[in-house]
Amino acid sequence: MKGSLIIVGFFVLGVLSxxxxxxPPDFFSIHASQYVLYVLMFLVGLSIGYDKELIHSLRQTNWKILLVPIGTIxxxxxxxxxxxxxxxxxxxTESMAxxxxxxxYSLSSIFITKYKGAALGTIALMSNIMREIFxxxxxxxxxxWFGRLAPISAAGATSMDTSLPIITQYSGRAYVVIAISHGIIVDLTVPFLVTFFCSF
Structure with a gap:
């Protein structure tokens, strides 16, 4: 939760700034945001690639594990x-984007700002931050109320990182691989789905 509050704090600081x-108005540009996005995507890929234990666990899991991210999407x-x-x-379609x-939030808000403008991009940022905090x-x-898979689905892409500790604590360690694989799969769909729905 502390991490989420820090993120919200930086967002408020940015708004106030x-x-x-x-x-100056031209200090930031969509191009600069895209380069930041590329670095973020590289770091996510790097962390997944370096985690040999995760890759091994994913190879051992049943194909039915895919039903969780499909249900979330x-x-x-x-x-x-x-x-x-x-x-x-x-x-x-903008709502679906x-x-x-x-x-x-860091990925989708940049894409939506690029294709649909800053207003919808800000809504996307706040919506996704609220999803993580929830x-x-x-x-x-x-x-x-809903079972051990519910927080994994509710967390969306964050089930593999920021929400993972709380999911592990309440759903149990048996659900860690499901949470991580769910986060990776949902994560990978974000640029494709956001771009698709923004094209309408």
Missing amino acids: GIGDIF IGTLLGTAVIGVFIPQWSI VGSGFGY ALLATPLLVR
Whole structure:
């Protein structure tokens, strides 16, 4: 939870810096954000590649493990499509683009800002941060009410990193491989789905 609060704190600091005109308007650009994104993607790939134990565990798991990320993706897209019906200023596909971030705020918000503008990009950022914070705070209740897979699905892409400790604590160590593989698979779909829904 501390990590999520730090992220929200930096976001608020950025908003206040923008309002206060601390930086010149051309200080940031979409191109600079893309380079930061490339570095982030490289680091994610590097951390997965270096974790030999993770790769070995994934090879040993049953194919049914794929049902968890598939369920997360379908459920999120259906949910955001329904919500999109009730938001007149944004289209259903734009709502689904926001949902396609699956908690991966640093990636999805950059893509959405590039294709749809800063307003929807900011909504994507806040939506995905809120998803992560919800997963961190609600995991004990999700396990009690909906079962041990619920917090993994709720965490989205963050089930493999920031949400993993709380998932391990309440769902149990037996669900670690599921949480990590779920996070990796959902993570990999983000650029494709966000770009796809932003193209409409």
